Amino acid sequence: MINVCSDLLRSVLKDKVPPRGLTAFLQSERVHLCKNIESHPRQILYPSCGVFTGTLMDLDFTLLYKLIRNIQGINIPPHQKGWGRTPDLSANIDRLSVQRNEAYGHIPTASLSDADFNGRWAIIRQSVPEIETGTLTGDTYITAVDALLTMSMDPDTKKSYIQELDKQYKAELEVSAIVQEIKGQL
Numbered sequence: 001m002i003n004v005c006s007d008l009l010r011s012v013l014k015d016k017v018p019p020r021g022l023t024a025f026l027q028s029e030r031v032h033l034c035k036n037i038e039s040h041p042r043q044i045l046y047p048s049c050g051v052f053t054g055t056l057m058d059l060d061f062t063l064l065y066k067l068i069r070n071i072q073g074i075n076i077p078p079h080q081k082g083w084g085r086t087p088d089l090s091a092n093i094d095r096l097s098v099q100r101n102e103a104y105g106h107i108p109t110a111s112l113s114d115a116d117f118n119g120r121w122a123i124i125r126q127s128v129p130e131i132e133t134g135t136l137t138g139d140t141y142i143t144a145v146d147a148l149l150t151m152s153m154d155p156d157t158k159k160s161y162i163q164e165l166d167k168q169y170k171a172e173l174e175v176s177a178i179v180q181e182i183k184g185q186l
Helices: 004-016 022-028 030-036 039-045 061-070 092-105 114-135 140-150 155-185
Strands: none
Touching: 004 061, 004 092, 004 114, 004 140, 022 030, 030 039, 030 061, 039 061, 039 155, 061 092, 092 114, 114 140
16 A cells, blocks of 8 residues: 555556646645645645645545545546545445555554455556556556565565554554544634
């Protein structure tokens, strides 16, 4: 979810963002996005000291998902049940978001049973090629997902994944603290 699926969403957005560039596109969407995203992601995209100068690589899965979900005019309509709800078959981006949230983003422990893992893996493995073949060209992400299933976890690889998970966890805590602060002010 952290690497391959985030990269897949980056590619989808890159394909949809007009040639004038990400910063200009975000500026043109500012009013709409500011109404539809929380404080922390809004601060990333619209810093008080100027404009967003980063790239899609600077955005995590959650923010990429929110952009795809909320940017007007990129021609990714919500599925039948609507963004953020349990998706039907054609809602692959939402299915990845649900898997990320249920298996990583909002869990009390860092473990999954074999049955749960296999069920979630099947959903991810179905969603990635449907997104890639429906929106992009090639099989980069299909190959990457397949490689993840059988990769070995040597100590260096394990360490890099733990660091990435720790970084994501700290970002989630920051967002939670900001949300609690805002709720306290209301």
